[in-house]
Amino acid sequence: MEHAFVLPNSGHNWDAKSSKMGMWLFLFTELLLFGGLFLVYMVYRALNPDAFLIASFELNVYMGTVNTLVLLTSSMTIAMAITALQKGNVKLAITLSWLTILAAIAFLVIKYFEWGSKFEHGLFPGMDHYDSLPLGERLYFYLYFFMTGLHALHVIVGGIFIGVVIYFMRTGHVNKDKISLLENSGLYWHLVDLIWIYLFPLFYLIH
């Protein structure tokens, strides 16, 4: 028998504001997840300031800077994609979203080369050069790999999320009147950017 009475405040209606609120709440959990790592970093840096400084010289500031610029640009492109869709320009929105993914790939490629060079120098926990480092430096590199690794994982997830949204934009499921998924993927992407905004100076710009 058909269900006749529907509450005005039914939980079964998809609701843009709820969707946005849910995404923001999820972002708070991500902030605290990374927060734990930042806390560990701050403590160990306070205790080993010189070691952290010396260790940071291993990092390539140019690559780090380029990566920062890449991510900041990708934040702009996804934000513009939302503007485009809000104005009804689906094609532009899709193009800008693709550019964001391209930036994500560029970021990961650069990261790949950075990590690669560290491996070549035996700097990963467990490798010979690493084991011979002073204690503070070993903490630095452990944190470097853990934090940039976890961040890279989020870059991948964010990229996939945007990819899925591109698909939905093409099928029309995400459109001018139902924009939440694009907005939420943008919010997630900005979080990825935000974390890097702090990672960059903490690891690359110690002096």
Place this chain on the structure above:
Amino acid sequence: MTEAAISQPNFFQVKKGLFSWIFTLDHKRIGLLYLYSIGTFFLVAAGLGVLMRLELLNPGRDLIDPQTYNQVFTLHGVIMIFLFIIPSIPAVFGNFALPLLLGTDDVAFPRLNLFSWWLYILGAFFALSTLVFGDGPADTGWTFYAPYSVRTGTNVTMSVLAAFILGFSSILTGLNFIVTIHRLRTPGMGFNQMPLFAWSLYATSWIQLLATPVIGITLLMIVAERFFGIGLFDPSIGGDPILYQHLFWIYSHPAVYIMALPAMGIVSEVIPTFAQRTIFGYKAIAYSSMAIAFVGYFVWGHHMFTSGMSGPAAWIFSILTFFVAIPTAVKVFNWVATLYKGSINIEVPLLFALAFIFNFMIGGLTGLVLGALAADVHVHDTYFVVGHFHYVMFGGAGFAFFGALHYWFPKIWGKMYNKKVANISFILLFVGFNVTYFPMLILGIMGMPRRYYDYLPEFTNLNQVSTVGSWVLILGLIIMIINLVVSRRKGEKASSNPWNGITLDWQTTSPPPLHNFDKMPEIPEGGPYNYPDAHQVQKQK
């Protein structure tokens, strides 16, 4: 409220079969899925508890060897905390009753809700799998302190990953409830017209959301340290094990308020109903929930007074710890004031609520002893702590859970439990509980350490009293469970409002239809507990 021709099948009847349950999007079914799974794991952990008490019947070895004993108390703690108490009231009764109390037909994100339950099951699977392979379950205690947790050969990684997954389940439930409370309240129900259980779930959800990620990342650090053989808490690379304790307790202290706040919310629902009076100081109770959640973030160091933490940090945490008692006391005073001159209806849910107040007071006051830095040095890691936390977690939150079970039993199954048997089970539980755990407070002050497999001869008598108490407790538990299970089928039919309650959950049938309400629910005028006339109560059986 007429019981005549029900136009809708109830939520049990709409679809049948296993798949309609494990793929359900109905918050009521999800609540019950949690109930059955949580109940099962609770019994496993309770069994482990009985086993421990049997081992402690006499000094020396009674049944199991020391290594096994360490694994037993670890698994007991992991299951009780992560698989039972933390999810219990929010996941079972929050899921079942919150939408009803708010006058809506589901939570904000029903599919996310189902996913939360699947994560719970996955986490449980991980936790219990530690029993069957390798060196067996972790033997570190549920706190997984480094460096031992990194070195031991037992299944720490699986246990810790279980906790990580369960944490995710908890986070998503909290997220769901926050959005539900903000967005789905019935028209006319502002935040200050919400039932207090909803307020307590709101405060709890914020703790689940913000605190859990910290332990999430900390546990990943432990996994990494085990995997790579070195890690961030390893002194051999300059790390500090105490940093692990900080990170662990930054979550685990707020976690105890995840356990306590919903329980207090239950008491705040039960007392007005069985006093047939509006709650005394609605806003004070509502805001005290938020205050407890808030202050609870600032006190974690009181678990670490003897760890090697600095003196200044220790006394700052001690002072902050005292503040958290204040909002709790506000609640107790307001509950008692509500009962004063009420038209008291003595039913089992009320008995559990009163037992909560009694037990939580003992638990809370012993907590102050532990919060006082100087006193704590004497009783830290003794049975005083074990007594304290069982009083608040079991005597408090556990009893509130049992109370909620009886309170909403008729609403969920449309049947009434056998009241005589329920009363008996309550008495056994209450007496058994206190006989089990009160001696522990004394043993702790006498100096008996916790997590020890053996003890000095002078501690024997009290240990034996405690063990006998545990048998009474278990008997009460078994009788309660049998009563509820049998009454589900064979109990007398219950009306939609057997307790003459005034919150919206009682304005629909027992059991409710799939979409909760067949017509617009009516908010009581003047407040959620505004009973019309305390002295003309019509009791419907």
Place this chain on the structure above:
Amino acid sequence: MDHKEKNTEQLQEQEHISSYKEHFGTWAALILLTLMTVFVSAFGADLSTLTVATAMLIATVKALAVALYFMHLKYEAKIYRAWLIVVMALFVFFLFMVILDYLTR
């Protein structure tokens, strides 16, 4: 009122659409701040603690730019900003107490 109408109404309420210009301006500011922070680090004197503080300050300004403009926080309901402040304050407290422990040992 069925839910489709409800959502279109909501979107009409939430009129503000960030312009391309605004996003571009935010981007330009971010690039500038990044170059600034690299500059300070490369050529700044041995200020050690001050350099950390400066770097964190610039990072925070960048983060605020991303949050307020790219994430639209400036135009969202006030409660989101309140929540974010609470979350950040909580993190700062955790950091503060833990570092206090280490510094006073």
